[in-house]
Amino acid sequence: KNEVEQSPQNLTAQEGEFITINCSYSVGISALHWLQQHPGGGIVSLFMLSSGKKKHGRLIATINIQEKHSSLHITASHPRDSAVYICAVSRMEYGNKLVFGAGTILRVKS
Amino acid sequence: KAGVTQTPRYLIKTRGQQVTLSCSPISGHRSVSWYQQTPGQGLQFLFEYFSETQRNKGNFPGRFSGRQFSNSRSEMNVSTLELGDSALYLCASTRTGPAGGYTFGSGTRLTVV
Numbered sequence: 001k002n003e004v005e006q007s008p009q010n011l012t013a014q015e016g017e018f019i020t021i022n023c024s025y026s027v028g029i030s031a032l033h034w035l036q037q038h039p040g041g042g043i044v045s046l047f048m049l050s051s052g053k054k055k056h057g058r059l060i061a062t063i064n065i066q067e068k069h070s071s072l073h074i075t076a077s078h079p080r081d082s083a084v085y086i087c088a089v090s091r092m093e094y095g096n097k098l099v100f101g102a103g104t105i106l107r108v109k110s
Numbered sequence: 111k112a113g114v115t116q117t118p119r120y121l122i123k124t125r126g127q128q129v130t131l132s133c134s135p136i137s138g139h140r141s142v143s144w145y146q147q148t149p150g151q152g153l154q155f156l157f158e159y160f161s162e163t164q165r166n167k168g169n170f171p172g173r174f175s176g177r178q179f180s181n182s183r184s185e186m187n188v189s190t191l192e193l194g195d196s197a198l199y200l201c202a203s204t205r206t207g208p209a210g211g212y213t214f215g216s217g218t219r220l221t222v223v
Contacts, residue, residue, distance in 0.1 A: 033212065041147075041198050043214040086153065095165040096141045096204050098212065100153040 003027055006087050006101035013108050019074040021104045023087030026068065033098065034061050034072050035086040043086070046072070077108045112136065114203050116215035123222050128189040131218045135182050135203030139213070141165075142184040144176060147198040147217075156199075159184050188220075196222045 005024045013019050023032070034047040047054050047061040049070065054061050058077075063070040074081055087101040115134040123129050135142050143158040143166075155168040159178035176186040182203075188195055198219050202212040 035214075041200070041217045041219065043200060043202075043217075045212050045214070048211050088153075095160065096143050096158050096202075096212075097155045097166045097168070098143070098145070098153075098202070099155070102152050 002101070003099050004087055004089055004101040006104050008104060009102065010105045011107070013077050013106070015078060015108055015110045017077050017108075019077050019081075019106065019108075021072045021085050021087075021106070023070045023072070023101055024068060025070075025087075025089050027089070027091065029089040030092045031090050032063055032070050033088045033090065034070075035088060037084040037086060037103070039083075046085075074106075079108045079110050082107050114201060114213050114215035116199075116201055116218050118218060119216065121218060121220045123191050123220065125191055125193060125222055127191050128187060129191060129220060130185055130187045131199055131220075133184045133186075133201035133203075133215055135184070135201075136205075136213055139203035139205045140182055141204045142178060142182065143202050143204075143212075144184070144186050145200045145202070146170075147200060148196075153200075156186065191222045193222050196220060 003026050007022050031048050031050045036044045049063040058075045060073040084103045084105050086103045088098040117132045141160045144156040145153050147153045157176050158166045162178045173189045178184045198217045200217045202214045204212050
């Protein structure tokens with residue numbers, strides 16, 4: 001079993017829909033990261049969470065440490081949100097190593 | 111401030127050759143970590159350098175190596191290239207510990223023919 005599991009693997013939504021991507025992990029962590037990767041490869045860090053909830057524009061990330069679960073929500077989705085969303089975790093004993101989920105491919109249709 | 115710079119962006123090499131990739135972190139960031147991304151395996155950790163010392167290494171063969179210089183710039187080297195080494199190689203820099211934020215470079219896309 002992978003340390004970090006994401007669901008769904010693929011997601012197609014209509015413009016304006018509310019989107020949720022889930023991430024579960026099996027080990028204790030220092031922080032959980034949500035990353036966005038567009039075609040072409042560049043990765044952008046969206047959120048880093050160690051507890052609670054963070055919001056940036058239309059994006060909201062939450063984490064439940066007890067349940068080892070995080071969600072990324074996109075409100076009022078737009079075609080420009082189409083990308084791969086990747087959950088990753090870091091652990092104190094790993095130094096600055098990130099362990100990644102397999103990613104969720106999101107396509108938002110207009 | 112300048113982001114993380116990776117060079118070159120694209121590279122085509124022949125099996126058996128060796129390759130060196132470069133990563134310049136954000137000024138002030140002392141930690142550089144390297145990752146390999148392939149369609150089959152996703153993103154996998156290669157190694158991490160902090161203050162010129164390798165702190166952590168992923169599960170890759172000894173053909174993969176790296177180093178970090180006193181200015182925090184890092185290089186990774188792959189010797190005796192194999193077709194399966196074709197991948198996007200990404201580096202990320204961070205200033206603080208494991209709970210610090212990561213900034214990724216645009217990556218080097220290596221094709222081995």
